[in-house]
Structure formats: structure tokens, C-alpha cells
Amino acid sequence: MTTSTDGSLPHTATEAHIELTEAYAAHNYHPLRVVLESGEGAWVTDVEGRRYLDCLAGYSALNFGHSHPRLVKRAQEQLGRLTLTSRAFYHDQLGPFARDLARLTGKEMILPMNSGAEAVETAIKVARKWGYLVKGVPENQATIVAMEGNFHGRTTTIVSFSTDPVATAHYAPYTPGFRLVPYGDIAALEAAIDDSTVAVLLEPIQGEGGVVIPPDGYLQQVRTLCNATRVLMMADEIQSGLARTGRTFACDHEQVVPDVYILGKALGGGVLPVSAITADGDVLEVITPGSHGSTFGGNPLAAAIGREVVAMLNTGEFQERAETLGRRLADGLGGLVGHGVTEVRARGLWAGVDIDPELSTGRDVCERLLDHGVLAKEAHGQTVRLAPPLVASEDDVDLLVEAFRQVCSG
Numbered sequence: 025m026t027t028s029t030d031g032s033l034p035h036t037a038t039e040a041h042i043e044l045t046e047a048y049a050a051h052n053y054h055p056l057r058v059v060l061e062s063g064e065g066a067w068v069t070d071v072e073g074r075r076y077l078d079c080l081a082g083y084s085a086l087n088f089g090h091s092h093p094r095l096v097k098r099a100q101e102q103l104g105r106l107t108l109t110s111r112a113f114y115h116d117q118l119g120p121f122a123r124d125l126a127r128l129t130g131k132e133m134i135l136p137m138n139s140g141a142e143a144v145e146t147a148i149k150v151a152r153k154w155g156y157l158v159k160g161v162p163e164n165q166a167t168i169v170a171m172e173g174n175f176h177g178r179t180t181t182i183v184s185f186s187t188d189p190v191a192t193a194h195y196a197p198y199t200p201g202f203r204l205v206p207y208g209d210i211a212a213l214e215a216a217i218d219d220s221t222v223a224v225l226l227e228p229i230q231g232e233g234g235v236v237i238p239p240d241g242y243l244q245q246v247r248t249l250c251n252a253t254r255v256l257m258m259a260d261e262i263q264s265g266l267a268r269t270g271r272t273f274a275c276d277h278e279q280v281v282p283d284v285y286i287l288g289k290a291l292g293g294g295v296l297p298v299s300a301i302t303a304d305g306d307v308l309e310v311i312t313p314g315s316h317g318s319t320f321g322g323n324p325l326a327a328a329i330g331r332e333v334v335a336m337l338n339t340g341e342f343q344e345r346a347e348t349l350g351r352r353l354a355d356g357l358g359g360l361v362g363h364g365v366t367e368v369r370a371r372g373l374w375a376g377v378d379i380d381p382e383l384s385t386g387r388d389v390c391e392r393l394l395d396h397g398v399l400a401k402e403a404h405g406q407t408v409r410l411a412p413p414l415v416a417s418e419d420d421v422d423l424l425v426e427a428f429r430q431v432c433s434g
């Protein structure tokens with residue numbers, strides 16, 4: 025217990041930290057009332073010493089868990105050596121990282137950035153420029169087709185094609201050049217593509233939308249349509265990629281290879297923001313010196329960690345864990361349908377659980393999960409998204425299912 029300076033009632037360390045944060049940090053989030061202090065693997069500890077199973081995992085930025093020894097070791101080595109050069113000079117970390125990430129994605133080149141939104145912006149710029157210089161779309165006419173219910177980040181251009189009113193309200197004027205179609209509807213997509221279309225931008229699974237999985241065969245149909253119309257297929261795998269779904273990429277479930285992979289989140293190993301797009305030379309060569317850039321993109325520390333992440337993914341162990349644990353999670357959650365849960369959508373260690381509106385809201389379930397030592401976050405009103413770190417144990421998954429069962433039955 026700490027005593028407030030104004031002599032009012034003593035309050036807990038948790039309350040004190042929340043008050044301070046709310047007083048000085050803008051309210052762009054509505055966090056659960058828990059103040060975290062340390063983390064290891066799938067578990068975190070709060071300032072009162074209570075432990076929680078982290079089932080959000082930084083929106084999948086923490087696929088490898090908190091403080092993974094391999095990533096911490098690599099970060100510490102690089103911290104003592106060289107962290108930032110800018111791209112005005114070469115450094116010894118970018119080449120190896122770029123080669124290894126390009127190979128992981130089966131592409132020829134990468135373009136490194138920092139946040140996920142920046143990688144999406146980069147993909148949009150590359151697609152438009154490719155459209156004008158390679159496809160021959162008349163200047164200023166390029167259109168990109170995106171999906172209803174999408175989440176691609178928070179920049180002014182990206183929110184211009186969001187269908188979430190909370191994300192878009194009062195940020196106008198919006199960037200033109202985007203068309204929206206219902207997710208999973210191939211006929212609508214076909215109808216939206218014309219000679220001005222340069223790209224289709226989609227999440228192979230809509231994460232923020234509530235872990236929405238498109239109909240079987242949809243990604244293949246998109247691939248075929250993009251080939252036929254000479255349109256770039258751009259897969260935003262920022263949340264779905266890097267082992268989360270049991271494969272390296274969510275597109276792998278349909279043996280689909282997009283023209284552009286958009287990566288972020290887990291690419292930085294939960295240590296720092298690292299994002300990139302990867303594509304073949306015939307697409308990425310439209311980028312010339314000075315036409316795009318970032319002070320921090322591809323910096324030595326980011327490249328060192330990104331390369332370590334790629335090396336960890338190359339072992340296949342995390343993909344395998346996601347699949348095995350995911351089956352256990354889906355089986356466990358499946359048993360709750362009809363008992364406070366209306367639907368479960370799962371792929372790998374990633375699940376969207378729809379809460380029966382008669383029972384409560386997603387937010388309410390997350391608040392009650394907190395009391396059971398489980399951290400989770402609602403995706404949309406009625407959906408709780410579960411994405412524990414892939415280093416979680418079988419027991420952790422069982423604990424999560426049991427906590428969910430108790431919350432839903434009471």
C-alpha cells in the first residue's frame with residue numbers, strides 16, 4: 025500500500041500506477057486494470073506480485089513469449105556493438121537479415137520498416153508505383169481493393185479504408201483510391217477490379233475483426249483472380265504470420281503465395297518494432313534512392329533481432345507447437361459452445377470466441393478472466409481473441425480453457 029500525498033485514503037500500487045498513467049498518457053486505450061512489471065515465457069507478473077497467463081501476447085508480437093533467452097542474448101550482444109547507423113551507410117546486419125527473411129518468404133527482396141502500419145503504407149506506395157510504371161495505369165488513377173472489417177493500422181491513409189467508425193470518425197479528409205468489398209466474397213472482389221486496379225490488400229485471417237477465417241479456397245480464388253487481371257495480391261500477415269496459425273504464414277494453409285508479404289509484430293521478437301514487406305525484384309525495383317525511406321527502418325539492432333526470429337522460424341518448432349497446442353485449445357473451447365459461447369473460430373494457437381450476448385460482453389468476460397489469472401482482450405463487442413505465446417505449455421492451455429469454462433458458466 026502507498027499513501028497519496030494529499031492525505032486521502034491509502035491506495036494500492038496498482039491504483040497508483042493506473043492514476044498516473046491516466047493523468048499523463050492520452051486515453052487512446054481502455055486497458056484492463058492490471059499493472060505489469062515483468063514477464064517470462066507465457067507468464068507475466070504485476071506490481072502486486074500476482075502472475076497471469078498472457079493470452080493476448082502483444083496482439084501476436086510475442087509469439088516467442090516474454091524474454092525469450094535467444095532473443096535477449098542476441099539483443100544484448102548487438103546493443104553493446106552497434107544500434108543505429110541510418111541507411112545513409114551500410115552496416116553488417118542488414119544484408120544477412122534481408123537475405124534470410126527474403127528466403128523465408130520465398131521472395132527476392134525485402135524493404136524494412138518499423139511499425140506494421142508503416143509496412144502497410146510501404147506496400148500501398150509500392151503497389152501504386154508498380155501500377156504506374158509497370159502495369160501502365162494512367163497517373164493518379166490507381167485503385168486498391170481492400171476488405172470490409174479490415175485492420176491494417178492507424179495512419180491517416182490506412183484509416184481511410186477502415187470500416188470501423190471508431191477508428192475513422194473525425195479524421196477526414198480521407199485518402200482516395202480504395203474500394204471495399206465484403207471479406208470472403210470472390211464475386212464482389214471480381215466486380216470491384218478494373219483496369220485501374222493495382223492491388224488487392226487483405227488479411228488471410230482478419231485478426232482484429234475477431235479471428236475471421238475466409239471460406240475454404242478463397243485465398244486461392246483471390247490468387248487466380250489477381251493473376252488473371254494482373255493485380256498484385258498483398259497479404260497483410262502482420263498478425264497471422266510467423267507461426268501463429270501452425271504454418272509460417274496463414275496463406276500457407278491454402279498453398280497460396282501472395283506477390284507481397286506484409287510483416288511486423290513477431291518479426292521484432294517482442295523486443296522492438298520491426299516490420300518489412302517482401303516481394304520479387306520486378307515489384308520492389310520500382311523503389312529508387314530517395315523515393316521511400318525511414319530513419320530507423322532496418323537498423324542494426326532491429327536487423328539482428330529480425331534475423332534471429334527468422335532463424336527460430338526456420339527450425340519449424342514454433343509452427344509445430346502452434347498446431348499441437350492449437351488443436352488442444354480448439355478442442356477445449358469447442359466444448360463450451362452452447363454454454364455461454366455461441367461460436368469458436370480457431371487456426372493454430374489463435375482463436376476467436378463469440379460470447380453469448382445473453383450472458384455478457386467480450387469486455388466483461390476479459391475482466392472476469394483477469395480474476396482467474398488470464399489476460400485476454402476482446403476483439404469486437406462479443407468476441408474474445410485468444411493468442412497465447414507459442415512457448416506456452418499444455419498445462420497453460422488447459423488452465424486457459426478451464427478459466428474460460430468457469431467464467432462462462434458463472
Ligand SMILES: *Cc1c(COP(=O)(O)O)cnc(C)c1O
Nearest residue numbers: 139140141175176177260262263
Ligand atoms: C497490428 C496490425 C497492423 C498494424 O501494426 P502496428 O505495428 O500496430 O502499426 C497492421 N495489420 C495487421 C493485420 C495488424 O494486426
